[in-house]
Amino acid sequence: MRDYIVNSVKYWADEYHIDGFRFDLMAIHDTATMNEVARELKTIRPDIFVYGEGWTAGDSPLPVEQRALKDNVSAMPQVAVFSDDIRDAVKGHYTDATDRGFATGKPGLEETVKIGIVGATAHPQVDYSKGNNSKKPYALSPTQVINYVSCHDDLTLTDKLRASLPDKDDSMRQRAAKLAQTIVFTSQGTPFLFAGEEIFRDKKGVHNSYKSPDSVNAIDWSLKQKNADLFQYYQELIKLRKEHPAFRMKTAGxxxxxxxxxxxxxxxxxxxxxxxxxxxxxxxxxxxxxxxxxxxxxxxxxxxxxxxxxxxxxxxxxxxxxxxxxxxxxxxxxxxxxxxxxx
Incomplete structure (x- = not known):
């Protein structure tokens, strides 16, 4: 199976010039497989990006120490994982639509947000014992961490803000969206942006829309004009990160x-x-x-x-x-x- 996986990704990189590979439930695989995937891909092109979900969403027959988990990413130096630390701390826990996070006024999450800010690396001023999801630094370098607040799974940021801030209007929710994304885009690591988030896209409150129709999943492009201020904020935020390497340090040191x-x-x-x-x-x-x-x-x-x-x-x-x-x-x-x- 490892041979099949490695040969498949090599073929896609060679034949279709794919330069990024995301592994769903990556911890179902073992670290040896993921290391071979990354090693072989980077011989084709050194800048190919390999990343995945550092969890299994259930049990696995693999011993825990062999799983390609977030906590084991230090054993996979050329692989990156999503940071559920910054995700849940900034906007509120993904399992509870009404739960608030740092950007929506919930106190006590500062140290977990800091874990995201330093890219889950060892930092003398971050107390990992106070982290909600992680109790120790797990990344060898910030390049192994992907910071985000929403993706295709669970509620979009817009839906999350509407559920957790029912007493606010969308203008106040967009302030929270701006703060959340500013934290993500100025943190060390790689920022991840859900398509349409920059125009306040929602999915009508549907958590997982893989079986939903276009009326839920399609991007409503009229939102770009309606939410032009938010769109321009995102543009400037991306520009700021691109122009200033201070937000893109490569080593934990x-x-x-x-x-x-x-x-x-x-x-x-x-x-x-x-x-x-x-x-x-x-x-x-x-x-x-x-x-x-x-x-x-x-x-x-x-x-x-x-x-x-x-x-x-x-x-x-x-x-x-x-x-x-x-x-x-x-x-x-x-x-x-x-x-x-x-x-």
Whole structure:
């Protein structure tokens, strides 16, 4: 079976030039098979991406230590896994539609969000014992982790926000969507975006729509005009990540050195950290990020400097919204504040 799997993916890579392979319920396979898959594919083209779900969705006859689980990804250096840590911590647990997460005002999830921010690598300021899904760092490098808040399985982010914020309107839910995706796209690792999320696509509350008709699954493209502000925010967020390698560090050592959380900022629903010293060769010397998941504004102390304001109060422009000299700054409810300093 291993031979069949390896030869199949090699054929698809050679014949159809497929450059990414996602394995559903990857932990049904063993680590040896996944390592051979990755090794053979990367001899065809080094940038082929191999990733999968690091769980089995049930039991397996394989011994636990041989399963291609999320917790065993360190035994598969060229394979990546989805982060259920950041997914459930940011938007609320996937099994309960009404459960809230960090981006929707639920306190106590800060440390689990941080696990996602550092790409599940060992970091001196992250207490894994407080993690909801993981109790130890499992990735050798952030390149082994895929951060996301929704995909084809379970509720879309839009449906989740409508179920967990029934007392809010869609404009407030879109603020939460912006905050959630800002956390994902500025975290170390690989961001994953569900098609249509950028225009607030829903699936009419259907959790798993593999057997649903087009009336549920089709993307309603009129939403692009209706939710143009959200679409443009996503565009700028993607542009920000592409233009700044500080958000794309490749080693755990670099993440531990250059990503520094503000431990003085120890309030429920608030995460503050810096990307320091031109991280990963970035043109920005320092980047300060503040995430406020609360329903009320919070004040933060920003070091005095010539800051470029990149994101503030639900707005984001990769090249900057304006300038700030630092000091005490207010972070709007359910929003991200991103500042950058070149010197």
């Amino acid at each position: 670099d993440v531990a050195r250059h990503l520094v959380f503000d431990k003085k900022e120890n309030r429920p629903g608030v995460i503050t950290y810096m990307l320091k010293d031109n991280a990963n060769g970035d043109s920005w010397k320092e980047i300060m990020l503040v995430f406020n998941g609360n329903d009320a504004p919070v004040d933060v102390n920003v070091p005095k400097a010539d800051w470029l304001v990149v994101a503030q109060d639900g707005r984001l422009v990769a090249k900057g919204l304006g300038k700030s000299s630092g000091g005490k700054m207010s972070v709007a409810p359910c929003s991200a504040l991103i500042l950058a300093c070149e010197k």
